[in-house]
Amino acid sequence: MNRLTASLLAALEAFIVVAIGVFIPLVPLTLLWAIQYGFEIDWIVFWRAASDIWLLGNGVDLTITLNDATLQVVGLRKAAEPFVVGFAPLAFALFTVLMGVRTGRRAVRSGEWLPASITSLIVFAACSGAVGLSALNPVATPNVVAAFVIPTLVWGLGLAIGVGIGLAGEDDDPVMRRLDDLRDRVPDHIAGLGVQALRGATAAVAALIAVAALVVMVSIAINFSGIVSLYETAQLGVVGGIAVTIAQIAFMPNIVIWAASWLVGPGFSLGTGSIVSPSGTITGPVPSVPILGVLPDTDLAFGFIGLGVPLIAGFIAALAVRDSAVHAIGIRSKVAHLAVTALAIGVIAGLEMTLLAWWSSGALGPGRFVSVGPHPWLVGALAAALVGVGALLGMASGSSERVAASARSASRLGQERDR
Template sequence: MTQTTDHGPAFPQIPVQVQGGRRAALAGCLLRGATAAGLGLGVLTVLVMVVWISSPYPDSGPHGALRVAASLWLLAHGTELVRSDSLYGAVAPVGITPLLLVLLPALLVHRAARDPLVPDPEGRRPRPSARGAVVAVTLGYLLVGLATTAYAAGGAIAPDPLSAVGHLLLLVPVAATAGAWTANGRPCGPLSGRLPDRLRIGLTRAFLPGSRAGAAVRTATAATAVLLGGGALLVAVSLVWHADATQDSFLHLSAVWSGRLAVLLLGIVLVPNAAVWAASYGLGPGFAVGTEATATPLALYGDPALPPFPLVAVVPGEGPGTWLNWSAVVVPVAAGLAVGWFAAAPRGGPAGRAGGAGSFVRRRDTALDALLGAVLCGVAAALLAAASGGPLGTHRLAEFGPVWWLTGAAALVWTAVLGVPVALVLRIWRERGTGRPWYRPSPPGTGTGTADALSTAPGAGMPGPPAPGPATGGDAPGTGTGAGTGTGTAPRVSLRRPPRTRPVSAPAEARAQGPKTGADAKPDARPAAEPDAKAVRKDPEPPARASALEVLDALDEAAGPYDFLPPTPPTPATSPMPPAATSDPARPWAAPPSPWPSAPGAVPKRTRKPRQKPDPAPKPTPTDQPHD
């Protein structure tokens, strides 16, 4: 019993190296691409088969349900479908792509290209190159996509072959490239050497942290998110406002739960499309409801062709709009405020808010950031409008959704007109009471700040101007401030030199009388110093509106050579070294006398003689006095 249940020590697992190297890795990437396509196709197939099995009256057999699932999978990539069993007997296109359904293949391809490029800590798995992984994943996915297109061609809702191939070639390589870029840590460079130098350097600088492109992308992303969020809020409010019409449409489309489940799932994946339509409605251009009608906040023009669907029931009724319709203008106003807020924010993030690099830029740059963010927001709105619309049939149903170029232009106008002034106002408001210049200050420790062209901070690696003061003797210049080595932000100091003191000349009357001689002359304790030519020189006065270069040129012409260096102290005259002293043979234990005069014993000490007091003058005796 013990021998059966007890286990011995486990053998250590030795890593097994995969044979094949890069070829095996590329083959694995090819298999990953095919697997990603199969997973997406399998998810939609399961949903379609569940609805088909639960339907009490299926229209076709399992082959028809599988072809419908394949067509829906291709529709998730943007492929236009063709419906052959229309009421009029003609072929009817179905070109509205559910935007939420697009996320399924995009995420699967992204992961299929990212996983093989992640480094293996144990080193057992070969790692392919980024370019090879993208190509292999794309080829594997396209093989499954082409086979699916060929299989779905015989169904009731068949895909257009050219549209299928075109959208697969557009979506799959982009998602695979994004996956490889994510696996490499989302680097911003270096770019390929095949690009021109100017283009490569410009793109690298444009996407550096804290650059204008980064600020514009951040601003456009925030504005686009506000537009989509505001559109989704409008859809939710309209669904609640038209709750009765939405409920009637949902219940009358199908009487069984399987059909209602299909309608519910279709409505969920079309919610992003409805949000884009609502955002275009708030921007002003609105959206088309058929070829003969357009819904705008002002009114619903024309005769709308509204198919029975819950999301279509929220479209405003015919006639002029009311204040409820006009309130949709809040969405673009919020997007414009978002542009201004993010454009006026510091570029450096938390470090910039703390006063580091990128904390403050010029006001002109702030306005340009807001304008560039508005342009990118308009481009994003146009792309979303083009992807969210399409035909639902022929004749009156041939056009549904917003017009992409009108939506993009309206988004650009709204965000630019509101975003630029708001950004400037916020910039001025944040600078109130701080006395910040138009240029951002340099962070501590860098010494490369941008300041006024006619000023500089002392201690930034430049020689300081000499301080005013008289000469200390001879021709030695006065002592001034030397060259600083520190960095930081200091108060501005003008480049103009301070006025120098001129030697004070004697008054005119003293010069006319001439030098004093005799008893009136007083000996001068110090010799007269010759006037310094540099002290007498007068600095040129620059013009009042001179530029920085003119001021510097004038100072260079006036300054003498090496004027900023301190005076060199005179070198003391060297005295010859005295000969070495010899020791006394009678006293070998005694140290030899030092040859230096300052040493004790080398020079005899001078004894100070006591000061003798002078004899007092003899007092006159009475005998020496003259007699009268």
């Protein structure tokens, strides 16, 4: 595929991803405009709302300024001043990243991944900025500079992952040759242990997130009648119920990360002065959102059992990478190197959980809702400690005979390469 064709296809994919991302909230909002409001309101209001939702989901903060009529309905004196909403529905960012991965891999297969990637970034930034400019209004004002930059960075993250995956098997690519040259300057056992630590940490966090998703699913099943009651109390109607359900699905990645933070220990907050954690639940008044019906009403007697999940995740992840780590160590001191690798697994897992917790939290409104979600650094620190302890146990649980055999095999392979 020639350079022009690859660049045009990448640009088209970037445009389509932005269009689909905006249309996902726009479709139910348009149905609401037609059915609920009978075409009486200007449709551009719903376009701006859909644009705001997409921008918010991709990390762009909104400044909300409510008029007097809305303030009377809301009844919050603190809402009289402009306030920032930065609580992102992560399903939109996840969609952008996954589509970026797909585009990056396709760009590598085209043989012209660099110009294709640059073109797609430029087009995505232009489309994202255009959405931000079209969403400007006196009530909800997105940060225009952030509208050009932050969604493009999210797209670029997926693009970089996709290109990296595509180039992993390409030995003749100049970028891969440069990376190989850099890696040759690092001792083999250090590079090998670093790779295994990253693999183990990512596997541990993935396992923790998977268990958290299962916990959310079970909680929804157990509390389904309460969720239905909240739907009935809200009296949303068919179209309104569909719109609220789609909105809750958009926030489902946030909820799963919150559940993972609960399993780690710190839990999460639903505003200043509230806490949902294994040590206790104090929520105070919360919005009547149906999905919040899964929250525990009282303290859970056996809530601290959840702390075993990150321990077990670290243990299993360490066992999974232990043999590869032993091969990387060779005939060197196995105990010290395996211990350092286990600690590295904990540290990297803690950093990953810090990023996820930070990404899933934000400002939801004025007053006590300026901070909603988990505390990133506390979640990361406890995740690092628990996963690290589990990884130490996992590294210490292998067969000594197998370790010795693996070390001898690695030593022989190294000697053969030296010859």
